[in-house]
Amino acid sequence: xxxxxxxxxxxxxxxxxxxxxxxxxxxxxxxxxxxxxxxxxxxxxxxxxxxxxxxxxxxxxxxxxxxxxxxxxxxxxxxxxxxxxxxxxxxxxxxxxxxxxxxxxxxxxxxxxxxxxxxxxxxxxxxxxxxxxxxxxxxxxxxxxxxxxxxxxxxxxxxxxxxxxxxxxxxxxxxxxxxxxxxxxxxxxxxxxxxxxxxxxxxxxxxxxxxxxxxxxxxxxxxxxxxxxxxxxxxxxxxxxxxxxxxxxxxxxxxxxxxxxxxxxxxxxxxxxxxxxxxxxxxxxxxxxxxxxxxxxxxxxxxxxxxxxxxxxxxxxxxxxxxxxxxxxxxxxxxxxxxxxxxxxxxxxxxxxxxxxxxxxxxxxxxxxxxxxxxxxxxxxxxxxxxxxxxxxxxxxxxxxxxxxxxxxxxxxxxxxxxxxxxxxxxxxxxxxxxxxxxxxxxxxxxxxxxxxxxxxxxxxxxxxxxxxxxxxxxxxxxxxxxxxxxxxxxxxxxxxxxxxxxxxxxxxxxxxxxxxxxxxxxxxxxxxxxxxxxxxxxxxxxxxxxxxxxxxxxxxxxxxxxxxxxxxxxxxxxxxxxxxx
DNA sequence: CGTATTTGACCGGCGC
DNA sequence: GCGCCGGTCAAATACG
Numbered sequence: 001x002x003x004x005x006x007x008x009x010x011x012x013x014x015x016x017x018x019x020x021x022x023x024x025x026x027x028x029x030x031x032x033x034x035x036x037x038x039x040x041x042x043x044x045x046x047x048x049x050x051x052x053x054x055x056x057x058x059x060x061x062x063x064x065x066x067x068x069x070x071x072x073x074x075x076x077x078x079x080x081x082x083x084x085x086x087x088x089x090x091x092x093x094x095x096x097x098x099x100x101x102x103x104x105x106x107x108x109x110x111x112x113x114x115x116x117x118x119x120x121x122x123x124x125x126x127x128x129x130x131x132x133x134x135x136x137x138x139x140x141x142x143x144x145x146x147x148x149x150x151x152x153x154x155x156x157x158x159x160x161x162x163x164x165x166x167x168x169x170x171x172x173x174x175x176x177x178x179x180x181x182x183x184x185x186x187x188x189x190x191x192x193x194x195x196x197x198x199x200x201x202x203x204x205x206x207x208x209x210x211x212x213x214x215x216x217x218x219x220x221x222x223x224x225x226x227x228x229x230x231x232x233x234x235x236x237x238x239x240x241x242x243x244x245x246x247x248x249x250x251x252x253x254x255x256x257x258x259x260x261x262x263x264x265x266x267x268x269x270x271x272x273x274x275x276x277x278x279x280x281x282x283x284x285x286x287x288x289x290x291x292x293x294x295x296x297x298x299x300x301x302x303x304x305x306x307x308x309x310x311x312x313x314x315x316x317x318x319x320x321x322x323x324x325x326x327x328x329x330x331x332x333x334x335x336x337x338x339x340x341x342x343x344x345x346x347x348x349x350x351x352x353x354x355x356x357x358x359x360x361x362x363x364x365x366x367x368x369x370x371x372x373x374x375x376x377x378x379x380x381x382x383x384x385x386x387x388x389x390x391x392x393x394x395x396x397x398x399x400x401x402x403x404x405x406x407x408x409x410x411x412x413x414x415x416x417x418x419x420x421x422x423x424x425x426x427x428x429x430x431x432x433x434x435x436x437x438x439x440x441x442x443x444x445x446x447x448x449x450x451x452x453x454x455x456x457x458x459x460x461x462x463x464x465x466x467x468x469x470x471x472x473x474x475x476x477x478x479x480x481x482x483x484x485x486x487x488x489x490x491x492x493x494x495x496x497x498x499x500x501x502x503x504x505x506x507x508x509x510x511x512x513x514x515x516x517x518x519x520x521x522x523x524x525x526x527x528x529x530x531x532x533x534x535x536x537x538x539x540x541x542x543x544x545x546x547x548x549x550x551x552x553x554x555x556x557x558x559x560x561x562x563x564x565x566x567x568x569x570x571x572x573x574x575x576x577x578x579x580x581x582x
Numbered sequence: 583c584g585t586a587t588t589t590g591a592c593c594g595g596c597g598c
Numbered sequence: 599g600c601g602c603c604g605g606t607c608a609a610a611t612a613c614g
Contacts, residue, residue, distance in 0.1 A: 239587060241606060254605070258586095268605090 219284045220302035223272065224375035226279035230269050234295030235259055235287070237267065248273045260289035265299075278376050305371045 224231060230253070237255035245252045250271035257263040265285040272278035283302045291299055 238585095240608095242588075243604065243606095246603065252604085266605095 219282050219370040220305045221280060221282045221370050221372040222298075222302070222375065223278055223280050223372060225277050227277065228279075229253075230255070231279060231281050232294075233281070233298045234292045235265070235298075245270065250276070257285075257287060259287070259291070259295075263288055275376075282370070301373065305373055 222231070230237065236258045238258040239253055239255050241254035242251045243254070248270060250273060252268055252270040255267045255269065257265040257267075263285075265283065265287050267284065268280075268282040270280050270282075272280055283298075287295070287299055
C-alpha cells in the first residue's frame with residue numbers, strides 16, 4: 001500500500017526520460033500486431049499504417065532534432081568552458097583567496113550549466129558523452145573550476161547534481177550521472193526508509209542509490225507571517241503526521257503534495273517559537289507534475305534557493321564530505337541567518353562558510369542542507385541582517401555539516417495575504433512528462449512564452465495578474481539584486497554571453513559591448529519594478545534578439561538560468577528594454 | 583461512503 | 599548498546 005507511490009515512480013520517470021523510445025515501442029507494437037483478418041479491420045489497418053508512417057516520420061524528425069541539439073550542446077559547452085577559462089583567469093588571479101580555500105578554487109561561480117539539462121535522451125546522451133572523452137578531457141581543467149560553481153536551475157536534479165558534485169566535483173561525472181539523477185529526482189521518493197529497507201536486500205547499487213537520495217536532498221525553509229495553519233502556496237497538501245519537535249512546543253506538521261500521487265515533495269509547517277505569527281514552512285523535494293503559476297513560483301524559488309545552497313555547499317567542502325547541516329532551529333524559528341539582505345551570501349566570495357549552521361539536533365534533517373528564505377523582516381536592511389546574525393551567532397556555535405543560508409525576500413510589510421502573491425506569477429515551473437527531454441522543468445518553463453503559459457494555465461495567469469504585484473515586484477527586485485549584484489554572477493553572465501556570442505562572432509569588443517548592454521539591462525530591470533520583469537528574462541530576451549541563432553541560444557541560456565523570477569512575458573531587445581526602464 | 587485528518591506506534595540515524 | 603529524536607506509517611476518527 002505504502003509502496004504504491006514508490007513503485008510507480010521509476011515507471012513514470014522512465015516514461016519521461018524516453019519519450020522517443022516510447023514512440024519506437026509503439027511502432028513495434030504496430031508491427032507486431034497481426035493484421036486483422038476481417039474486412040472491417042482493413043480500414044483500421046490502413047489508418048494504422050498511415051499513422052505508423054506518420055509516427056515514423058515524426059520519430060525521425062525528433063531524432064534529427066535530438067542529434068542536432070546534442071551537437072549544439074556539446075559545441076556550445078566546449079566553447080563555454082574555453083571562454084570561461086579565459087575570462088576568469090585574470091579575475092581569479094587578482095582576486096584574493098579565502099584562507100580556508102585551497103587557492104585552487106576560483107571565486108565562486110554562478111554556473112550557468114549550459115546545456116547540462118539539455119541532454120535529451122539518457123541513453124543516447126550517455127553514449128555520446130562517453131564517446132566524447134576527448135572533449136571531456138579538454139573540459140576537465142575547467143571542470144575543476146566548476147566544482148565550486150553554482151547551478152541555477154529549478155528542476156528536480158538541482159540538488160542531486162550539486163550534491164553529487166560534492167562527492168565528485170568533476171563535470172563529466174555530473175553529465176554522465178545526470179540522467180540517473182534526473183530519474184531519481186523525478187521519481188524521488190522521500191522516504192526512503194522503507195525503500196532503503198527494501199533496497200538493502202537487493203544489492204549494493206540500490207543501496208547506493210538510496211544513500212545518494214538520502215544525502216542529496218536540500219531543503220528550503222520559508223519563514224513568513226501567516227495566520228492560516230499553512231501557507232497557500234498553490235499546491236495541494238495532505239497532512240500525514242504531526243510531531244512536537246524538541247525545542248518548540250508548537251507542533252510540527254508534515255504534509256505531502258497530493259497534486260500527483262507520486263509527487264515526492266513534502267513540507268513541514270511549524271510556528272515560530274519566538275513569534276507565533278511566523279509560519280516556518282520547509283519544502284523538500286521537487287514536484288513531478290505541472291504546477292500552477294503560484295505554486296510554480298514557489299517551487300522555482302525554492303528550487304533555485306536550494307540549488308544555490310547546494311552549490312554553496314559544494315564550494316565549501318573539499319569534495320568528499322558534506323560540511324554542514326541544517327538546524328531544526330530553523331524550523332523552530334529560533335534562528336535565522338541572513339547572508340545579506342541584498343545578496344545571496346553563498347555567492348559571496350569571501351565566505352560561504354559563514355553560512356554554516358551548526359547542527360544542534362540529532363535529527364535526520366540535519367543531513368540536509370537548508371536554505372532559509374525569510375519573508376518576515378520589515379526591510380532588507382543591514383540592521384535586520386545584523387540582528388539575525390547576532391541571533392544566529394548566539395545560538396549556534398559548533399561545527400556543521402551542510403551549509404545553511406538564509407535569504408531575505410522581505411518586501412516591507414508582509415501580511416499573510418501577500419504570501420501567496422509574493423510567489424506570484426514570475427515563475428513558471430512545469431513538469432511535463434510528455435516532453436521529449438527529461439529536463440522537465442527547464443524545457444517546460446523555458447520554451448514557453450507568455451502566450452504558452454496563458455494557453456496552458458489561463459486561469460492562473462489571470463489570477464496572478466489580478467493579484468497585487470507589489471510583493472512580486474519586491475521579490476523580484478530582491479532576488480534580482482541579490483543575484484546580479486554579485487560580481488560572480490556578473491562575470492559568469494558575461495562569460496556565458498561571451499561564449500555564446502563568440503561562438504560565431506568571435507568579436508571580443510562586440511561581446512563585451514553586448515555583455516555591458518545586457519548587464520545594464522539587468523540593472524535597469526532590477527531597479528525598475530514597473531514592468532515586473534525579472535532580470536533573467538529580460539536578459540535572455542535581450543540576448544535572444546542580439547545573437548544569431550537566437551532561438552537556440554536563448555533557449556540554452558534560459559535552460560541554464562531558469563530563475564524563479566523569470567517572467568517570460570515579452571521579448572525586448574536590450575536597448576529597448578533599457579530605454580523602457582530608464 | 584469516500585476522503586482527509588489525527589495520533590500513537592514504529593523505524594532509523596545519531597550521540598553518548 | 600542504549601536512548602533520544604525526527605520522520606513516517608497506518609489504524610482510528612472526523613468530516614462533508
